[in-house]
Amino acid sequence: MPRVKRVESLFEISIDFITENMDTFCKEISTLGEVDAVSLEGSTNVFNLLPSCFIEEIIKVLGEKGYLKKQFLEYLITPRLRTLDFSTMCVRNEISDLLRLAANRCPELKTLMLFHPTYFLDNEDYLNFIPNFTELQVLNISYSRAGDICLGILGSHCKKLRELYAEHSSVTDSGLQELLIFGQCKSISTLDLDWTKVTMTGIQMALDNLPSLRVLHHQSTVECLVKIHQASSHQELDIIPKYKLSMLAIRSPFKSGSLRIAVSFCPLLTNVDIRMPKELTDVDLLSLLVLETLCDLKIFGHRDGNITFPGGVRPLLNSLGNSLKSLELSLFRDVNIPVVTGSCPNIISLNLLNNLNYINPWQDGQNFFKSDEILMNLEALNLKGRIPSLHLFLLLFSPSLVCVRLNDCDTLTDEILMMISIIHRFHNLEHFEISNCNFVTEKGIDVFMQDSNALKNVELKWCDKVTRKNICDWKKKANEKNWQLSISAQLSF
Template identity: 30%
Template sequence: MPQPKWYHKSLSELCMDSIVDNMEKWTASRSLVHVSTPFYLLSSHCLEYIIQCLKEGGRLNEDMFDLLINPHLKVLDLSINAFVSTENDDDMETNLRIVRLASVRCSQLTTLKFFSFNKLPSPTQVEETFTPILQLFEHLQILDLSNTIYGASCMLYLGSTCKPKIRELIVDFCPGVTDLVMQIFCNSQSSLHKLSVLSTKVTHAGIIFAIKHLPELKELTSSPDILKVFFRICKETRESKKYSLTKFSMRTMIQTQRNIVPYKKGSVSLMVDMCPSLVDLFIDVNGGEGFTNEELLGFRELKLIKSLVIVTSFMPSISIRGGVIPLLQVHGPTLEKLSLSMEVTSEEVYLIIECCPNIRRLRLEIERSYLETPEPMLDCVHSSFRYSKEVIPLRMLEEIILFSADSSSPFAISRKLLLLLLFSPSLTLISICNCITLDDQIIEEACTRNSFKYLTKLKLTLCSNVSQKGIDFFMNETNPLAGITLRVCGNVNLEHMKTMAQEKHWNLR
C-alpha cells in the first residue's frame, strides 16, 4: 500500500519536509536573523534534498536561494526548468545572479549545472560575466554548460589557468566549441574523466586530440563516429596503445549530410583491443549488413561488461540466439543492466534469465504473439540453448520493463515466466506495456508470494485484463509505493484511488 508521507522517514527527513512545506513563509522572512541562521547550518545533503523537492513541486524561485545557498552547499543545479523565474525576468540574468551569490558563499562547491539559452551576449560580455567566476570555485569537479554560450570561453579559461581541475565537462550544443578550443582545454585538464561535446564544431581531429591527451578519460560523447576516430588513431600511430575508456556508444551505420557510412568489418575487434576496460556498451544496429553476429561476439573478449543496451531497426542484422545469447553466456554473470529493443520470445527470456543471475535492470521487447506458453524451439545450430525448468527468481532484479514494439499489437508471454519475474524480491520498479497475459489472477499470485517491500513505482499501460481488483492487491501495508501510473487498463477507478490517497495521506503521485 502507498505509505503515509511520514512513514519510514527519519526525524531529519521529517524536518526537511516541514521546511519544504513552509518555504514561502521562510523566504518572506529571510532578512530576520532567527530565520536565516538555521539555514546556514544545514548540510549539503539537506540543502540538495530541499531544492529537489521544491523543483519537483514547481515552487523553487530565485529568492529562495538567499536561504538555500550556504558555505556547505556542494551541488548547484541551474539547468533547464530548474526553478521558477520571477515575472518578466530573464533566465540567464537570474542564473548569473545566483552563481555570483554562490561564488561568494560556496567555497566547497563541486558541481555546477548552468542554463542560459534565452539570449546571446557578445563575447566581451561572456568574459566579463560568467567565465571569471569559475576561478572562485576551487573545488569544482563537475561542470555542465549544455545549451549555453559559455562553453567555449570556459574551456579556454580552464585550459589557460589549469584551475579548477575538472573531472567532468559537458558542453553539448555550445556554439564556438571547436578543435582549437578542445586542444587548449585538454593541454591543462589531463585529469578529466568525462567529456561530452555533442552538436558542437569539434571534428574527428579534435576527438583524436582529446583521446590522446586525456589519459584518464573514461566517458566520451561526441557527434563524430567514434569507431572512425579509433581507426584513424590506429592508422596514424601504428602501435597497440591501450586507452582508459569504459563507456562506448556505436551505430552500425552513420548518415552524414553527404552519404551513408556503413559499418566497417573488424571495428569491434579494434575497439576491444584499444579499449579493454569497456564496461558500458550501447549498440545501435540501424541497418547495414556489415555488423553481424560474429562482429557482436567480438565483445566477448572484454574483461567485464556491466551494462549492455542494444537497439535495432526494422531488419536487424544480428539475432538473439546467434549473437546476444552467446555474448550473455560469457558476460551474463557480471551484467547489471540489459536493455534489448529487439523482439524476444518467452523461451529466449528464460535463456536470458539463466545467463544473467545478477541482473539489476532488465528491459525487454517481447515478441508480439498470442501464445500462452513458450513452444519448444528446435535449432540445429544452437540446440543447446534450452531453458531449464529449475530457473529461480532473479534475486538482485530491481527494475523490470516489458513492452511491445507496436502499441496496436499487444504481446503475450508465458504466465509462469511473468510470475517468475514478478517473484523477484528486490523489485523497485515494475513497468509493463501492452501485455494481454497480465491479469488480476497473476497479480494476486505474485502479491501472495512476494511482499514487494522495496517497490516504489508501478506503471501499467494498455494492460486490458487488469482491473481495480488487481490493483487493490498492491494496496497492502508491506510495499512503499510512491508512484502508480495506470493508462488504458481495464476497469480501474482512478478517481477512487485519488480520493483514497488524499484520505489516507499517502505519499502517492
C-alpha cells in the same frame, strides 16, 4: 504492506518548516541589514551556518513545492554551498545576478549545472564568473553557444575538473585544445561531447591527453579508434595504445569490423551501448566476447538490421551472462526469454522494449519453468510490447523486484498478478507502473492493496478497465490505513 506513514525525522521536519516559512526567514534576515556577506563569522544570514546538504535539500523541496524564488536563493547561496543546479531553478533573466552572488560567496563550489532544459544559458557574461570557482569538479554547459570560450577559461582556472558535460553545445576542437593542451584540466574522467562540432581530431586529443578518462560520449568515438588503429598499423608500432574507457557507445554511421578494433583498444569496458547501426552484424557483436568484465549491455536493434538474437545475442549471453548486471534489448526478433534468464543469473535490471516477437522454447502444453530460469536478484523490470504469458509470469516470479514498469502488455491479467502475489506477495516491490495494459482490472490491482508489501508508488496510465471510482477507492483505503502510498492515474475516458 504499503508502509504506514512513519514519523518524520528531525531533518525532514526542519526542512518542511523552513520551506513553509521562507518568506518570514528572509524578512527577518533583511531587517538585520546584511545580504552579501561572504564570511561566516559575524554573518546575520542564518543559512550561512547550515551545511551544503541541508541547503541543497531546502532548494530541492522549494522547487518541488513551487515556492522557489530569486529572493530566497539570494539567501540560500551561501559560502558552504557545494552544488548549484540552474537546470531546475529560476527564470532566464535571474541567472546572471545569482551566478554573480555564487562567484563571490561560494569559493568551495564543486558542482555547477549551467544549463536549462527550456532555454539557453549562453550569456557570455556568465563566463566571467567561472574563474572564481577554482574548486569546481563537475560542470554542465550543455546547449551553450559559448562553449570554446568556456573551455579556455576552465583550462586556466579549474584544474580540479573531473566531469564536463557539453552535449549539443558549440564546443569545437579549438576549445578542447585550450582545455587539454594549453590548459591544466588533466584529471577529467567523464567527458560528454555528443552532438558538438568536435571532430575525430578532438576525440583523439582527449584520448591522448586525459589519462584518467573513463567515460567519453561522442558519436564518432568508434570511428576515431579505427583511425588510430590504421595510423598505428602504418607506423608499424610495436605497442598498440590502450585506453581506460569503461563505457563505449556505438551509433550510426558504422562500418562492419569497427567494433572489434575499438574493443581491442579498450579492454576495460564494462558498459556497451549499441543504438540502431543497421550495418552491425552478429560477427561484430561477438567481438564483445573478450570483455570479461562487461556488466551493462544495451542493444537497440534495427527492424531491417543484421544482428539476430539466435546468432549474436544468444552466444554473447551464454558466454558473458554471469557478469551482466543490466541488460536492454529492443527491436529484436525471436527473443528467447528463458535463455536471457538462464544465462544471466546475476542481472539486476532488465529492459525488453518493442521486440518484434518472442519464441517459446518450451514444449507445447508445458506450463512451468525450471528453478534455474528464475532471476533471483532482479530488482528493476521494464517491459514494452506483447510478451507471452508464461514468459511474463517467469519474469514477475523474481522475488527481489523493487520496480516494475509494463507498457502495451496485453498478456498482463488479473490472474497473473494474483498468482504471483500468492507466491511471493511482491514483498519487495516499491514502484508499480502499467500503461495501456487493457486486461487488468480492479481485481488485479487489489493484490497490491494488502498488508503484505513495501509499495510506495502506483501509476496507472490508459488502462481501459481501470475506472475513476477504482482510483478513488484505492486512495481512500490508503488514507484510512495511513499508508505512505502515492496512487496516480491517467484514464482512457
